[in-house]
Amino acid sequence: MVERYSELNPEVISLESVSYRYPNSTSDLLKDINLTLPQGKIVILAGANGSGKSSLAKIIAGLVSPTTGTVTFPSSESGRAMVGLVLQNPTEQLISQDVESELAFGLENHAIAPAEMAQRITAIAEQFGLTERLSTPIEQLSDGLKQLVAIASAVILQPQFLILDEPTAYLDPYWTVRIRKTIVSFLPQCGIVWITGSIPEVLLADTIYCLESDGTIGYAGGIDSTERWQLECYGFQPMKTV
């Protein structure tokens, strides 16, 4: 696989003929995927469980290399553009003892100055309702709060692209709506790649790509008035939402 940094097109992550096969597997999970993910837009990844959405998210984030094909990341002053990833299961992502160290971890690794670190932690803690919980051990948090910490830890790095794998699955309705609004507020500086089955979230899409069971992309398009996307991406007839 080839990973390239492009200065020609600084605002796009692009995937060309990307395929992915698990080690020891005899077939491709992802087959010949071509995608353009622009900054300033919301791209929704749809598809049934097992269709490879989470693997694709890790490839887009540069965490996993595709078996074949090319991923091109925009370059920035420090090399590759900053891509934040929020995993489906927050417990897989959180590694620190308490909330504050978790928020600080990425910043420390990017050598952010201590004064700015403190400033960013204070601001993000307030935005995510974590101010009172900074010293709480991660293990004492509910799944919902763990998910908030995972999102906050990605956002605090001010990424140019944010890859979100079901970021509101464990959130209550209040935080679901608040996080949705927060995610939208990152536009247009950030490009959002969002895996979700929640219709109010899908409706925010500029483009939806649906992964089929054979590893290819089926539906690729916007939210159109025919509501074909509901049937093709989520397998059901259009229905009213709460």
Place this chain on the structure above:
Amino acid sequence: MKLTIKVEGLSYRYPQTNRMVLDSAECTIKTGEIVNLIGLAESGKSTFCRLMKGFEEPTGGRFALLSGDGNVRTVRGQERLNLMGWTPPLPETAFFAETVYDEIAFGLQNQGVEQAEQRQKVERVINLLALAPELLSRYPQTLSGGEKRRVALASIAVMDYQFYIFDEPTAGLDYNGVRAFEQLISQLQTEGKGVIRVGHDLDNMKRAGGRFLLLEQGKLWETVKVEQYLERYGAV
């Protein structure tokens, strides 16, 4: 026989933080009904489920059991363990068996259920959860996320409990997975079992039916309207 769990003056204080998460909470849950337990993050839903299952005793109050003959008595932890099936959020992270069949049949094997009956029960539950029989010989870790979740749910649903507590069973499941879970709980209800479903997917909960129980500031509120709950937290 119809059974009712009566939650009376239930209180619980976390030992680490001294926070009172349940404060004289009261409710009744009957066999043959589906109860959707909702509430904000950190409201204590999972703690309530773990107490109900019997892993711990409450700081105050009790779980009482009313049987059809009018008999009322306290049910302590050990007895609740046998009365209630429970799955935590992300139950698939606890897989340990070599095959899907052994993962699902583990509880039955421990009870000494004979092999033919074991297989019959396993086949019945995977059918309810729309899992293909070919999966039974697979190594559980090679399944997709949705299949893993359904296997984990099957490993509890295959056991004969009076009540089943499913904590966030559908988070991360696709449409077909959610429908399969709902088919399972509908069948459990038909068989006269009590089902407690915890989650935030209110659309699905409303569609699948059952009454809503809200946990808020340590108290349980019965027969809650979802619209009121959403409105109260500015989520509409």
